[in-house]
Amino acid sequence: MAERVAVLFGGPSKESEVSKRSAIRVCDALLRKGYDAKKIEYDGKLIENLKGFDKVFNVMHGRPGEDGIVQGILEYLKIPYTGSGVIPSSLTINKYLTQQMVKSLNIPVLNSHYINRKIFEKDENIVEKNFKGKVILKPNTGGSSVGTFISDSSKAKDLLKNCLNEFNDYLIEEYLENGLEVTVGVIEYKGKTKVLTPLQLKPKNRFYDYEAKYTKGKTDFIIPPEVDRKTVELLMERTLIIFESLNMKSFARVDYIIDRNERIFELEVNSIPGMTDLSDLPMEAEYDGIKYDDLVEEILKSAGILKDA
Incomplete structure (x- = not known):
């Protein structure tokens, strides 16, 4: 049966x-x-x-x-x-806490600041005091770039007044102008952990926002990314470290940004990557010779319980 x-x-x-x-x-x-x-x-x-x-x-x-x-x-x-168990899931949904964990693994992250309603009420100028130039504002436990904005640090206060009515807390990061966005999938495949070939994202919008992610033709996907082999290997190595150190299971995706000096910064860890026709992880798997149906079956084979034991 x-x-x-x-x-x-x-x-x-x-x-x-x-x-x-x-x-x-x-x-x-x-x-x-x-x-x-x-x-x-x-x-x-x-x-x-x-x-x-x-x-x-x-x-x-x-x-x-x-x-x-x-x-x-x-x-x-x-x-x-x-997917992952209770503990990795509850950690990686929180961008700021995930960054602190990643930093402890000696993997670089961008300069960032955590803000919730109470913190903002105490000091509405907190962003301007901690950043110069442009920043990117992300809902701390949100996804798909919903509620994400780019702003000058001096104007972030006005955005946050509205944003914090809809979302409980925000992660504020320095904004890397013209940074190269790359995402790296990882799966449990045939009983082993397999890091997939990194995928470069070239959104036609200002950044890889909701529309760019889920509207055909709004993003160019480049695989392998337009970086040297050493950088590709480093992206894959760091992804494996994050996946294993956070005790993640089944599949995951780690997002990065690379600056003009080829420095790599971790951005986010996604414990349940999208599986749509435009999603990143299936594209990477396809490039690595894993058809979509086989990918789905391999992920299903990794199903289990007592994942945090």
Whole structure:
């Protein structure tokens, strides 16, 4: 009898629509591979809806599917699931805390500052005091570049007044003008950890924002990236260190930016990368000779429980 697989998607996150697109593609791939797969949308009846399934392929993007909450539910239910466990998921959803962990591994990150509503209320000029020139403002636990803006540090105050009404906290980073954006996927493949060939992103918008990520023709994808071999090897080496040191599982993606002096800075770690037709990780896998359906099946094979044990 074919394994019953729930492809879990949706939820209240602003990335819910992207999650749905990932789920459709993943579910179709599993069906072609002979699995009894069904899309299950996250709601208040999650536990009831998962009864009878052998495994969960989690493609929820953002909270609560990517922050440890759903992972904790699946651990409680003892249903093997894809992706990282509770602890790495709850860490990597938080950009600022992830940066601190990455820094402890001697991997460079950009100069940054954490701000929440209380911090901002105490000092509305905190960005201007800590940065000169342009900054990039990112929701600290958001994804897909939703709510992300580039601003002069002297004008960030006005943006944050509005942004902090919608999001609880923000990561403020120095902005690298004309930085080269690269992303590196990593998967558990045939029982081993495999780092994929890095992918360079050339968005036609000012940066790799939501529109550039999910609208065909809005970004040029270059693989391998336009850097020397030594830089490619260093990107892959650092990605492996991050994946293993944070005890991540199944698959992940690490984003970087490279300045004009070829210095590499880690930006973010994504514990549930997108699996849409425009997503980065499947493109990298395809370049490395792994077809989409095979990629999905290999990720499913990595499903498990007690991931933090």
